[in-house]
Amino acid sequence: MSEITPILLLIHFLTPFLFLHANSQFHDQEQAVLIRLKQLWQNPLSLEQWTPSNSSHCTWPGVVCTDNYITQLILDNKNISGTIPPFLSDLKNLTFLNFSNNNIIGKFPVAVHNLSMLEILDLSQNHIVGTIPDDIDCLARLSYLNLYANNFSGNIPAAIGLLPELRTLRLQDNQFNGTFPPEIGKLSKLEELSMAHNGFSPSRLHSSFTQLKKLKMLWISRANLIGEIPQMIGEMVALEHLDLSSNKLTGTIPGSLFMLMNLRVLYLHKNKLSGEIPRVVEALNLTSVDLSENNLTGTIPVDLGKLDKLSGLSLFFNQLSGEIPESIGRLPALKDFKLFSNNLSGSIPPDLGRYSALEGFQVASNRLTGKLPEYLCHGGNLRGVVAFDNKLGGELPKSLENCSSLLVVRISNNAFFGNIPVGLWTALNLQQLMISDNLFTGELPNEVSTSLSRLEISNNKFSGSISIEGNSWRNLVVFKASNNQFTGTIPLELTALPNLTVLLLDKNQLTGALPPNIISWKSLNILNLSQNQLSGQIPEKFGFLPDLVKLDLSDNQFSGQIPPQLGSLRLIYLNLSSNHLVGKILAEYENAAYSSSLLNNPGICASRPSLYLKVCISRPQKSSKTSTQPLALILSASIIAFLLALLFAFIIFRGHWKRNRRSGSEWKFINFHSLNFTESNILSGLTESNLIGSGGSGKVYRVAANGSVLAVKKIWNNSPVDKKIEKQFLAEVEILSKIRHLNIVKLLCFLDNDNSKLLVYEYLVNHSLDQWLHTARRSNKYAQTSRINEKIDVYSFGVVLLELTTGKAANYGDTGLAEWALRHMQEGKTIVDALDEEIKEPCYVDEKSNVFQLGVNCTRRDPSARPHMKEVLQILLGRSHPLAYGVNIGSEHDSTSLLKNSKRERQSESHSTLASDS
Structure with a gap:
């Protein structure tokens, strides 16, 4: 025993030193790991x-130690x-x-698998x-897992249900395109589950x-959920926030949802749910x-009035009555x-706003009667x-x-009367006061809100003169005052509004000449002053308004000649009819597009x-007696020259006729504009070396003719679909010969014989947009439409937006891309499903969806329901929501009800930006 004691004593004294040495060594190893991390990440400043x-x-930033060991590494927002x-x-x-909110790439890190203490x-x-990873369950102690906003794909593994301590699971905003497992239901301690904004394969919410x-x-919003909401959902007694919106859920809303005492937020919008809204059995804690x-039907339950904490109620776009x-x-x-x-009727609750600080009030497009509630702005927060x-x-x-908080008042198409407060x-x-189609009376004020x-x-009964004082009107962009009883002249101050794009004063009793300073209307797109008593000459300064596309001065008393400067405008609509104008019309207006613009x-x-x-008849000047002889000589020489020219033309024509006769065909030549080339210039250029494209119905040639470069489209007449091609040809000629527009190719002339037809256009370089968008999937050259009107450019632009977002050609499907996109939304399919695979990643998915929806709005069947290009621009710049100017047909709601569908189609400017404030 005495021999062993010294050894034990030695160990006893050395152990603390050995432990300290090992601890120091491990401490150095951990520091080395941090240094290697910094070097790997190229020494970020953070x-x-x-x-x-x-x-x-x-003590380094982001590093937390316990007992001298690194236990926490917090490096979020470090630009790594x-x-x-x-x-x-x-x-x-x-x-x-x-490591959140950095620029980390690669796959799920292998190193994490070995961090068993995590x-x-x-x-x-x-x-x-x-x-x-399928073995994610190796992290058995994990209580918080946040993989939000990455690019994970595939399935969510079943092993994730084997993390017994997990309380928070955030997987939203990724690219999961497989399934999620029912094993998630085994996470007995789970308090938060977020899987929204993923493209799962169609999946049911597991019971x-x-x-x-x-x-x-x-x-789990916007995640391709299908089927019904489980009836047993009422057993999730701790549920506070439920969001299953923007899916394809069907069936009825389980009544058990309205028995969850802790539920505060219930979002089930943009689905295909039907039936009635369940009764509220208890006084729940619902706030929104x-x-x-x-597709909800029936009435609004009276029991909703029991929800004392409710701050937001959204039931729009249903069939409630x-x-x-x-x-x-x-x-x-x-x-x-x-x-x-909806289809709501009766009066609006008179106490609405009396007991709460109401902010948004939207009941448009129903059948409501009675008055607006007196207390709407009682709380002082109404927007x-x-x-x-x-x-x-x-x-x-x-x-x-x-009500100083007001931003928007939209009460058009009702029966309100009296003066505006x-x-x-x-x-x-x-910002917006839209009260058209009522019975309001009184006069316009001299001053309005500077924010308007x-x-x-x-379409009201406003009267008196239009007078403007000060700068209060300076921010006005749209002023529509048609069909009232305004008198007097158009005030000079109205021309000083630099942002004005639309001015409608037609169907009033305005008199006098137009203000001299209209050149200040640099932003004006549309001007309609028709059906008044305006007089004087049309100002030549109209020609210097670069953005003017629609001008209507018809049914007035304008006199004098049409100013030549008007010829420089790029108008898609012009009406100067029923005035006292004189003289020869401008050369720019001598085509069929303006055939009804100058009548009467x-x-x-x-x-x-x-x-x-x-x-127009040119009258020759009277000649004096002294000039009779020279005039006779000139006349004789002219007659001789004319006869010689006629003989020469006859010889040329006979030779040309013989050549055509030998070829079995004579060309019919019709021009729509003044040309510097002839028929022979065109025909001689139809060679294989000039061929630039071909398709099922013909070929396209690039022809140089007397200094001009032309695109000649040759359509054959010898195919088995002659009638269809003939209809296509005539439709194209009729349409394009009438249109004069900066963004539409000009049809110069056409030629026709027994074998083929030739359409001659201005040549445009750099190919077509179709070729740039669909190089790998070209189509034979496009769908024709006869719905040509002043909003054809909006329609065309909408097709381009749909091409860009879907990757499909304009003639996709049986009825074309525009019809396909509309049907895609009406069938309740998600917009994400329609997007091109190359841009389907979740980044900016809302913006892509807005562009797709804007494309659908621009290609409405009803031209009046399409937005103006200025409004399209505001949406694309992010300054307005698609709801601000067009109907939100909904990316995922069903439109099986024809009545409901037509109702939405009528709302060409349905709901203000307030509709997206939730």
């Missing part, structure tokens, strides 16, 4: 303090680029790893690709999910309910109230009143007079008889 010369690495290396697994004591893992908002008794948040854009329960008007927390586009397309009447509430005209923040950009008061002006004449106008 890690410049990671230097060995500093104090212990446990590159991959996560395998040697990270040397930090074996890590429990918290946060409890919190956050790799969100990076560029990680591939799948989640096993109802076993998640501790789940507080379930967010959105069931919009479904009956009256709005008065109890909803007494909800103390209600802020946003959106019931537009919008959107109630157009109803049967409302009476005078406007006096409370709107002092004075304070409403000048409401501090008012859109004023629409057409007795003093107007044309150089040729094709415009339904009399032909």
Whole structure:
């Protein structure tokens, strides 16, 4: 025993030193890992303090140690680029790893597999690709897993259901395109589950999910869910936030949802849910309910008035009927109230806004009667009143007079009468006042809100003169005041509005000459002053308005000649008829596109008889007696020259006729413009060396003719589809010969014989947009449409937007791309499904969806429902939502009801930007 004691004593004394040495060595190894990380990531500035010369690495930014071991590495928002290396697994004591919001690439890091102590893992908002590993369950202690906003794809592995400590699982905004497993229902401690905004294969919400008794948040919107919502969802007693919106869910809304005492947010919008809204059995804690854009029927439950904490109620785009329960008007927390586009009738709850600080009020496109509630702006926070397309009447509430928070008032197409409250005209923040198609009376104020950009008061009974004082009107962009009883002259101050794009003052009683300073209307697109009593000459300064595309001065008393400067305008619509204009019309207007633009002006004449106008006659001057002999000599010489020319022409024509006769064909030549080339110039250029394209119905040649470069489209007549080609040819000639537009190729002339037809256009370089978009999938040359009107350019632009977003050609499918896109949305399919595979990644998916939806709006069957190009520009610049100028036909709602569909089609400018404020 005595011999062993010294050894034991030695060990006893050496052990602390050995432990300290080992600890120091491990400490150095961990520091080395951090230095290697910094070098791998190319020394980002955010890690410049990671230097060995500093104090212990446990004090470095982002590093947390426990007992001198690194347990937390928090490097979010550090602008780190590159991959996560395998040697990270040397930090074996890590429990918290946060690399979120960087530029990390590669697949799920292998090193993480070996971090068995890990409890919190956050790799969100990076560029990680591939799948989640099938052995993710090796991280058995994991309680928080956040992979949000990456590029993960494939399936969510079943092993994720074997993480017994998991409380938070965030997988939204990735590219998962497979399935998610029912094993998720085994995560008994799970409190938050987010899988939204993924392109899963069509999947049902597993009934096993109802076993998640501790789940507080379930967010699976826009994830291709199908089938019905499980009836047992009411067993998820801890649920506070449920969002299953923008899917393809069918069936009814389970009544058990309205028995969840902890539920605060319920979002089921943009699905295919049907049936009635369940009754509210208990006084729940719901703060926001959105069931919009479904196929819900029946009435609004009176029990919704029990939801004392409800701040937002959205039921728009359904088929709800009956009256709005008065109890909803007494909800103390209600802020946003959106019931537009239903079949609701009766009066609006009179107490609405009286007991809550109402912000949004949207009940448009129903069958509501009675007055607007008096207390709408009682709380002082009302931003919008959107109630157009109803049967409302009476005078406007006096409370709107002092409502400084108002941004939008849209109450067109009702039966309101009386004067507009004075304070409403000048409401501090008012941007849109749209009150057309009512019975309002009174005069326009001299001053309006300086924020006002859109004023629409057409089809009312306003009277008096239009007078403007100061700069209060300076931001006005659209002013529509057609069909009222305004008198007096057009004020000079109206021409000083630099942002004005649309001015409609037609069907009034305005008199006098136009203001001299109209050149200030640099942004003006549309001007309609027709059906007034305006007089004087048409100002030549109209010719200097670069953006003017529609001009209507018809049914007035304008006199004098048409200013030559008007010929420089790129008008798609012109009407100067029913005035007292005289003289020869401008050469630019001598084509069929303007055939009805100058009628009922007795003093107007044309150089040729094709415009339904009399032909101008040049009267020779009277000659004096002393000039008789020279004139006779000149006349004789002219006659001789004419006979010689006639003989020469006869010889040439006979030879040409013989050649045509030998070839079995004689060309018919019709021109639409003054040309510097002849028929022979065209025919001689139809050689194989000039061929630039061919298709099922003919060929296209590039022909140089007397200094001009032409594109000649040759359509054969000897195919078995002669009638169809003939119809196509005549339609193209009829349309293109009438159109004069900067963005449409000019048809110069056409030739026709027994064997073929030739369309001669101006030649455009750099190929066509179709070739650039669809090089690999060319089509034989496009679908014809006869719906030609002033919005053809909007339609064409919409087709381009659809081509860009879908990758499909304009003639895709049986009926063309525009019809296919509309049907795609009407069938309840997601916009993401329609996008081109090359741009389908989740980044900016909302923006891509907006462009697709804008394309559908631009290609509406009803031209009046299409937006103006200025409005299209505002949407593309992100300054407006597609809802602001067109109907949101919905990316995922069903439109089986013809009544509902036609109702939405009518709303060409349906809902303001308030419709997207939820």
